[in-house]
Amino acid sequence: MTAPKDLPKLIPPHGGYAELQSYKMSEIVYDATVVFCDRFIDKRSRTHDQMVQAARSGKQNIAEGSMASGTSKKFELKLVGVARASLEELLLDFKDYLRQKELPLWGKDHKQAREIRALAYEKNRSYLTYKTYIEQSSNEVAANTMACLIHQTNYLLDQQLRALEKAFLTEGGFTERLYRVRSQERKKRQ
Numbered sequence: 001m002t003a004p005k006d007l008p009k010l011i012p013p014h015g016g017y018a019e020l021q022s023y024k025m026s027e028i029v030y031d032a033t034v035v036f037c038d039r040f041i042d043k044r045s046r047t048h049d050q051m052v053q054a055a056r057s058g059k060q061n062i063a064e065g066s067m068a069s070g071t072s073k074k075f076e077l078k079l080v081g082v083a084r085a086s087l088e089e090l091l092l093d094f095k096d097y098l099r100q101k102e103l104p105l106w107g108k109d110h111k112q113a114r115e116i117r118a119l120a121y122e123k124n125r126s127y128l129t130y131k132t133y134i135e136q137s138s139n140e141v142a143a144n145t146m147a148c149l150i151h152q153t154n155y156l157l158d159q160q161l162r163a164l165e166k167a168f169l170t171e172g173g174f175t176e177r178l179y180r181v182r183s184q185e186r187k188k189r190q
Contacts, residue, residue: 017066022156024125026059026083029149031127032134033090036146040097040139051093057086058153073168080164084157091150094143103140105147112141116148 017023033055041048065079098105106113119129127134133145 017063020062020066020160022080022083022153022160023059023062023066025120025149025153025156026055026062026087028125028127028130029087029090029146029153030055030059032130032146032149035134036142039135040142047093051090054086054090054093058083058090061086062157073164073171077161077164077168080157080161084154084161087150087154087157091147091154094146094150098140098143098147101139103143106144108151110144113144113148116145117152120152 034052037043037048037051041051061079061083065076065083068079069076095105097103108114108117116130116133119125122129130145130149134142137145
């Protein structure tokens with residue numbers, strides 16, 4: 001059964017998370033976190049598992065929110081917020097790691113931090129773009145690289161949350177769209 005052509009679509013296009021810059025960066029953060037933890041944190045420790053899970057949660061919640069967006073903008077907002085919170089937790093873990101090892105946390109103007117941050121502008125960046133910083137560098141360089149990557153991802157998520165909030169306020173959600181379409185149909189029949 002197909003809907004008449006003059007009816008608006010109730011479920012708008014959704015998904016497409018793989019094209020979101022926030023998702024692409026969260027995937028890099030996840031892959032790099034797994035490698036960092038395998039290199040520098042005991043695999044049997046709870047910290048290892050929690051850091052990997054926080055990185056995974058960041059990535060997965062962006063994808064899940066994007067897929068749910070067709071029927072629930074509220075749920076999408078919530079899940080992107082959870083992704084942001086998970087990555088903030090992960091950032092704190094990397095800062096704790098540096099502090100506990102008595103290693104410096106680079107400021108955003110640190111020479112190597114600027115070098116890593118500049119890689120975000122490369123086309124087709126992936127984990128491979130940052131691989132040497134994670135796999136072949138000291139724990140100080142690797143942990144600070146992760147902090148830079150997470151800050152960049154969090155910035156993108158903050159922008160995404162603002163855009164989602166604005167769209168929700170101006171366009172409403174699925175329930176409001178259902179009500180509008182049903183009201184229009186009733187008016188046509190009367």
